[in-house]
Amino acid sequence: MTTLGSRGSFITFEGGEGAGKTTQIRRLKTRLEALSLACHVTREPGGTPGAELIRTLILDGQRPPLDALTETLLFYAARANHLAEGIRPALMRGEFVLCDRFSDSTRVYQGVLGAVPQATLDALETLVVADTKPDLTIILDIPTELGMQRAAARRGADHADRFESETFGFHEKLRQGFLDLARAHPQRIIVISAECDEASIEQEIWMKISERFSLERGKRA
Numbered sequence: 001m002t003t004l005g006s007r008g009s010f011i012t013f014e015g016g017e018g019a020g021k022t023t024q025i026r027r028l029k030t031r032l033e034a035l036s037l038a039c040h041v042t043r044e045p046g047g048t049p050g051a052e053l054i055r056t057l058i059l060d061g062q063r064p065p066l067d068a069l070t071e072t073l074l075f076y077a078a079r080a081n082h083l084a085e086g087i088r089p090a091l092m093r094g095e096f097v098l099c100d101r102f103s104d105s106t107r108v109y110q111g112v113l114g115a116v117p118q119a120t121l122d123a124l125e126t127l128v129v130a131d132t133k134p135d136l137t138i139i140l141d142i143p144t145e146l147g148m149q150r151a152a153a154r155r156g157a158d159h160a161d162r163f164e165s166e167t168f169g170f171h172e173k174l175r176q177g178f179l180d181l182a183r184a185h186p187q188r189i190i191v192i193s194a195e196c197d198e199a200s201i202e203q204e205i206w207m208k209i210s211e212r213f214s215l216e217r218g219k220r221a
C-alpha cells in the first residue's frame with residue numbers, strides 16, 4: 001500500500017493502439033472523484049499547451065516519419081514541458097495524476113521498434129523524468145488484430161496518424177515490447193487484459209488501485 005505525504009500518486013496507462021486506455025482513465029477518474037479524491041487527467045505526447053504543439057509535429061501522418069532519434073528527442077522535449085507545467089504541479093497539490101502513456105511508450109515505440117539504444121533512453125529519462133517516476137503503470141493488453149480493428153473503428157474517416165498507419169508486424173512487436181517491460185518491472189507494472197467488456201476491466205483496475213493506494217475519502221483532495 002502506498003501512503004503518500006503531500007505528494008499525490010502518479011499512475012500511467014500504456015498499451016498498443018485500440019486498447020481502451022482513454023475510456024478506462026475516464027472511468028477511474030469518476031471512481032476517484034466519487035471519493036472526493038482530486039484527479040489530473042492528462043496524456044502524452046501532450047498535456048500542456050507547449051507539449052500539445054510538439055504532439056502535432058510528431059504525429060502528423062501526412063508526411064514521412066522523422067528518424068527515430070529526432071522523434072525520441074521531441075517526445076522527451078514534450079515530456080519535459082509536461083512534467084514541469086502539468087504533472088509535477090498536480091502531484092504537489094496531492095492529486096492523482098492519470099496519464100495516458102509516458103516513458104514506457106518511448107521505450108517500446110522508439111526503443112524496441114525504432115532501435116534507439118537503451119543507454120540513450122536511460123540518459124534522457126535520468127535528465128527529464130528524474131525522480132518523477134510513475135508509482136504504478138497499467139498496461140492494457142489486447143490481441144494485435146483486435147486492437148487494430150478497434151483503433152480503425154474509432155478513427156472512422158480520419159487519417160491514420162504516424163503510428164496507426166504501421167503494419168500488423170509493427171503492432172505485434174509493440175505488444176510483445178510492452179509485455180517484456182512488464183516482466184522486467186513487476187513491482188511497478190501490472191498487465192490487465194483489455195479483451196473483455198469495459199465494466200469488467202474497470203472493476204479489475206479498481207481492485208488493483210484499492211490494493212495499492214490509500215483511498216480514504218477526501219484525504220488528499
Ligand code: TMP
Binds near residue numbers: 110
Ligand atoms: P495516442 O494518443 O493515440 O496514444 O497516440 C500517441 C501515439 O504516439 C501512439 O501511437 C504512441 C506514440 N508514442 C510514441 O511513439 N512514443 C512516446 O513516447 C509516446 C508518449 C507516444
